[in-house]
Amino acid sequence: MVGGVAITAALFSGGCSSNPGPYPKEAMIPSRTVILSPGDIVRLTFAGAPEWNQSQTIRADGKLSLPQIGEVRAAGKSVPQFQSQLEGLYESELTNSSVLVTLENGVMSVYVSGAVNKPGKFTFNRPTTVLQAIAEAGGMTMFGSLKKVRLVRVERGQHHAYTLDLRSTMRGTLMPPATGAFYIRDGDVISVPQSAF
Secondary structure (H helix, E strand, C coil): CCCCCCCCEEEEECCCCCCCCCCCHHHHCCCCCCECCCCCEEEEEECCCHHHCEEEECCCCCEEEECCCEEEECCCCEHHHHHHHHHHHCCCCCCCCCEEEEEEECCEEEEEEECECCCEEEEECCCCEHHHHHHHCCCECCCECCCCEEEEEEECCEEEEEEEECHHHHHCCCCCCEECCCECCCCCEEEECECCC
16 A cells, blocks of 8 residues: 555646536545445444444445344445434433444545556555555556646536646645645546656
8 A cells, every 4th residue: 555645736626517616625634534435344332232342344235234223324424423323223222322433444446547557446445645546556657647637526426527737746846736635535536647749
């Protein structure tokens, strides 16, 4: 895996939706500890029934199988939302229905294509920037360019495209319009263009 050092990127934004808007500030914040997805490992700690404490991997259908209450959907919910739901479900089962939900290991899958040495699907279990994902794909080929790296992401049911200029990062300099590191999200598609000759 690529190290977790924060990398700064100069960004320009575009969009596939009818409202592309400016570069999203939330992309500077790793979000994998917030929204649960299939493949995530969650730890459940029951205050009223320690014998039920356990870790489970969220299945492909987005559900977990829990003591007494059976199948519960976890995917698509934030950790606090899921915790609140469980406390409500266990209210009639336990005198103390407090349930602590923690994310032990989040998994993100992204696709890297274009002028990289090892294009394909890559999985990460910690916050990762776009530049780190490109490095995991073997880095650029001799014809690759970091000037207009394209990232396509699904946000609220719509595809959005962002064009990133990562050249200043590689030089260790910061050129306007510089921003914080652009973190990947599960399902992102990253395309590295070839240099213009």
